[in-house]
Amino acid sequence: MQSLQESTLYRPFAYIDGSWVAADSGEQIAVINPATGEQIGQVPRLGRGETERAIEAAEAAFPAWRALTALERADILMKWHDLMLEHQDELAWIMTLEQGKPLAEAAGEIAYAASFLRWFAEQARRVSGETLPAAKPNQRILVTKQPVGVVGAITPWNFPAAMITRKAGAALGAGCPIVIKPASQTPFSATALALLAEWAGVPRGVFNVVPGKASEIAAALTESPAVRKITFTGSTEVGRTLMAQASRHIQKLSLELGGNAPFIVFEDADLDAAVEGAMAAKFRNAGQTCVCTNRFLVQTSVINAFCEKLAAAMNSELRVGNGAEAGVNIGPLIDDKAVAKVSEHVHDAVDKGAELLLGGNPHPLGGNFFTPTLINFASAEMTVASEETFGPLAAVFPFEDEEDAVAQANDTEYGLAAYFYSRDLSRVWRVAEALEYGMVGINTGLISNASAPFGGVKASGLGREGGHQGMEEFLETKYLCMELE
Numbered sequence: 001m002q003s004l005q006e007s008t009l010y011r012p013f014a015y016i017d018g019s020w021v022a023a024d025s026g027e028q029i030a031v032i033n034p035a036t037g038e039q040i041g042q043v044p045r046l047g048r049g050e051t052e053r054a055i056e057a058a059e060a061a062f063p064a065w066r067a068l069t070a071l072e073r074a075d076i077l078m079k080w081h082d083l084m085l086e087h088q089d090e091l092a093w094i095m096t097l098e099q100g101k102p103l104a105e106a107a108g109e110i111a112y113a114a115s116f117l118r119w120f121a122e123q124a125r126r127v128s129g130e131t132l133p134a135a136k137p138n139q140r141i142l143v144t145k146q147p148v149g150v151v152g153a154i155t156p157w158n159f160p161a162a163m164i165t166r167k168a169g170a171a172l173g174a175g176c177p178i179v180i181k182p183a184s185q186t187p188f189s190a191t192a193l194a195l196l197a198e199w200a201g202v203p204r205g206v207f208n209v210v211p212g213k214a215s216e217i218a219a220a221l222t223e224s225p226a227v228r229k230i231t232f233t234g235s236t237e238v239g240r241t242l243m244a245q246a247s248r249h250i251q252k253l254s255l256e257l258g259g260n261a262p263f264i265v266f267e268d269a270d271l272d273a274a275v276e277g278a279m280a281a282k283f284r285n286a287g288q289t290c291v292c293t294n295r296f297l298v299q300t301s302v303i304n305a306f307c308e309k310l311a312a313a314m315n316s317e318l319r320v321g322n323g324a325e326a327g328v329n330i331g332p333l334i335d336d337k338a339v340a341k342v343s344e345h346v347h348d349a350v351d352k353g354a355e356l357l358l359g360g361n362p363h364p365l366g367g368n369f370f371t372p373t374l375i376n377f378a379s380a381e382m383t384v385a386s387e388e389t390f391g392p393l394a395a396v397f398p399f400e401d402e403e404d405a406v407a408q409a410n411d412t413e414y415g416l417a418a419y420f421y422s423r424d425l426s427r428v429w430r431v432a433e434a435l436e437y438g439m440v441g442i443n444t445g446l447i448s449n450a451s452a453p454f455g456g457v458k459a460s461g462l463g464r465e466g467g468h469q470g471m472e473e474f475l476e477t478k479y480l481c482m483e484l485e
């Protein structure tokens with residue numbers, strides 16, 4: 001398959017109430033292949049009116065969807081899961097064309113995304129309440145769980161399938177219908193998921209996809225009292241805006257926001273293992289994930305050895321190119337703004353005294369390609385210390401001792417993911433407990449897993465996705481107090 005139009009899953013439309021629709025205005029959004037700069041398709045640019053219709057459809061679908069048994073909802077989620085895996089290659093191709101990640105990595109994301117549907121199919125059947133000792137002999141106390149209602153979701157371009165199923169799997173499993181605004185750069189992964197949801201038997205109105213004007217769609221979602229939950233993955237800046245808007249109707253809120261992940265290498269670490277973990281934690285999706293390492297904190301006694309090994313691994317293992325080409329494992333960044341941000345971080349660091357060991361400039365391929373870059377002796381006054389790069393820049397900061405490492409690691413407004421390598425068990429416990437983050441990788445650089453609670457603290461957001469906690473985000477607790485005659 002070469003072009004998007006050849007795909008049986010290609011749907012250049014919005015999906016509302018079980019119908020494929022255009023924008024009322026007829027407006028379209030051009031979708032660009034970040035590897036070539038070519039337009040690969042167009043998607044309707046919806047606004048407030050269409051979003052309000054999607055909310056009405058979701059509200060109308062809610063009673064029948066919540067009335068299904070958990071097993072009935074789980075079976076539909078599992079059918080959706082199976083269809084995703086049956087169409088894994090086609091879904092991966094669509095993702096590589098619109099997001100740029102290498103085909104193998106895109107296929108990996110499809111499997112990761114499908115795992116959330118399976119996980120929440122299983123979790124749906126394990127939503128339970130409790131009975132409590134009553135205060136009076138003729139009293140009985142029960143605690144029950146009920147679906148919150150219509151959910152509004154806004155998702156990012158960097159994981160265009162997994163960030164949808166991580167929300168929709170939990171919402172639908174809990175009995176909630178959902179209205180999703182995908183990122184404008186990656187709408188076709190979302191509409192392909194809608195098509196598969198339709199084939200899986202998700203009833204009309206339960207799953208809606210409204211690509212388009214972000215601020216208008218967000219306004220419609222947050223201004224509707226029928227929308228009882230807002231779930232967002234993206235920048236902290238937009239998360240703050242949504243938090244303020246959601247306060248109008250006290251909507252439940254889940255925010256998965258920015259990160260500034262430290263990757264600490266202690267002198268007692270297995271350096272080869274640390275470099276292997278560093279490659280995974282830094283260069284996944286060309287560094288465009290919120291849990292990618294942003295700062296390598298390396299003990300001074302091993303910093304030169306670590307940098308030599310990391311430079312060797314980067315040189316031998318990383319191949320930059322169009323993600324559709326075999327063997328490529330570093331695709332393009334999403335757009336020219338992303339390239340400019342990485343360049344700015346590199347030049348700022350070098351101007352302030354960092355040592356450039358590898359790369360440092362946009363790739364000779366031009367366009368949105370950036371050469372994987374390694375700098376040493378980075379320091380706190382550099383932009384890379386406080387701002388998320390979201391690109392293939394490995395910045396190494398020295399530290400003297402454990403206290404210094406933890407202080408540097410926690411010196412940020414963010415608190416999503418952190419990583420560290422040590423073989424000292426007492427140190428592992430001390431550092432794991434001292435780090436102010438929602439997720440900590442210990443002797444590993446890969447922590448993403450549907451069965452674990454994914455999320456952060458401080459400016460990295462609120463709530464958790466995945467795990468049993470992810471289901472709770474879409475449930476309300478109701479306390480029943482019963483007096484017997």
Ligand SMILES: NC(=O)C1=CN([C@@H]2O[C@H](COP(=O)(O)OP(=O)(O)OC[C@H]3O[C@@H](n4cnc5c(N)ncnc54)[C@H](OP(=O)(O)O)[C@@H]3O)[C@@H](O)[C@H]2O)C=CC1
Pocket residue numbers: 154155156157158181182183184185212213214215218233234235236238239241242256257258259289290388390416460
């Ligand atoms: N914690 C996490 O899990 C993740 C965090 N991020 C963070 O997000 C940033 C990069 O991702 P990026 O997608 O550019 O982030 P953005 O926040 O710009 O976009 C994310 C989504 O929000 C939408 N959006 C943009 N402006 C508004 C608005 N005013 N109101 C409502 N929705 C809006 C976008 O729509 P449109 O595309 O139409 O502009 C997109 O669908 C980085 O900081 C990264 O760390 C990214 C992914 C995951």
Ligand SMILES: O=C(O)[C@H](O)CS(=O)(=O)O
Pocket residue numbers: 156158159162163233256288289290291292448454
């Ligand atoms: O591992 C993940 O789930 C990704 O990091 C998702 S995101 O938060 O970066 O979008």
